[in-house]
Amino acid sequence: MREGIHPKYVDTTVTCACGYSFQTRSTKPEIKLEICSHCHPFFTGKQKLVDSAGRVERFHRRYKKTEGKTIRKKVSSLSADRRDKKKEK
Secondary structure, three states: OOOOOOOOOEEEEEEEOOOOEEEEEEOOOEEEEOOOOOOOHHHHOOOOOOOHHHHHHHHHHHHOOOOOOOOOOOOOHHHHHHHHHHHHO
């Protein structure tokens, strides 16, 4: 490594908004966090799970009516006129 171009690597205090703090090493002497593993719902076990199974069932009920049939859209008369003009050329 070249001398004088790299930042100093120092002991760092990481502080969360909940009050929890811990020591690590970084180029900055102090780091402030909004959320950490002690207050995040995923790590504390207070996470609410989204019911994705209900969404899948609702999707199947909604599209069960088509039963795999392809639904064709009605072609407007304007696009039909354009097709006729192309055939003439």
